Amino acid sequence: MRPIRRGPSPRLNDFIDYADAKPELVSRLGPYCSFCERRVPTNLAVEHVQPKGLPAYAQLIGRWDNFLLSCVNCNATKKDKDVRLAQVLLPDRDNTFAALIYQPDGTIAPSPTARAAGLAQMVVETLALTGLDKAAADTPDQNGKQVALDRMRQRMETWLEAIYAKSAIDAHPTNQVIRHMAARLASASGFFSIWMAVFDDDADMRRRLIDTFPGTGESGCFGMTDARPVSPAPNPDALAGGGKI
Numbered sequence: 001m002r003p004i005r006r007g008p009s010p011r012l013n014d015f016i017d018y019a020d021a022k023p024e025l026v027s028r029l030g031p032y033c034s035f036c037e038r039r040v041p042t043n044l045a046v047e048h049v050q051p052k053g054l055p056a057y058a059q060l061i062g063r064w065d066n067f068l069l070s071c072v073n074c075n076a077t078k079k080d081k082d083v084r085l086a087q088v089l090l091p092d093r094d095n096t097f098a099a100l101i102y103q104p105d106g107t108i109a110p111s112p113t114a115r116a117a118g119l120a121q122m123v124v125e126t127l128a129l130t131g132l133d134k135a136a137a138d139t140p141d142q143n144g145k146q147v148a149l150d151r152m153r154q155r156m157e158t159w160l161e162a163i164y165a166k167s168a169i170d171a172h173p174t175n176q177v178i179r180h181m182a183a184r185l186a187s188a189s190g191f192f193s194i195w196m197a198v199f200d201d202d203a204d205m206r207r208r209l210i211d212t213f214p215g216t217g218e219s220g221c222f223g224m225t226d227a228r229p230v231s232p233a234p235n236p237d238a239l240a241g242g243g244k245i
């Protein structure tokens, strides 16, 4: 889950229609689901971190600090579940990259950093919030080849894309055009964390990925020189409940 900085509200007061926040959110965060990291060119929704459907948070319906972006799948699973800011990890508040490990089989697990901080259970609850813990569905085509329809299978597919890009770079490590194109491919596919995991041993590519996905470097969750995660998140806008990891 890519850490992001939404930054100060573009409006002096709350949004009357929360949908009006979408252009600025997409401009600052990129056209990606804030939870599953997929690129969603259309129908990306303005997501209320604390759900607008619960009376306790009704006053947050137009509040910039309560907005993220989400896809239909993450949105449908999250629904009106109560979100206590101290009890789940959130990409605008915490270093969610440092908290999670993405694996080639499409699964996501608590990182050693999260375990050391005693946050493994919080990671489990964070993944369950939007269904990032859901198993891959069995969706073969008529030849028995699995078709990547769900988020888990799409993560597996992106791993293969990233490994392919990495093999091209490893064959021509100083070729700037290939490096540039690999970062552009990552931007086009989404799944920032998978690309970062595959390029874990390549500081130049990590830097390019951080710079390619809007709002990532601004979060302060990655070192300026080594492009490694900084934990806890500096939480530059002092959001409530932020900086847990």
Ligand SMILES: [Zn+2]
Residues within 6 Å of the ligand: 033, 034, 035, 036, 037, 038, 070, 071, 072, 073, 074, 075
């Ligand atoms: Zn999503």
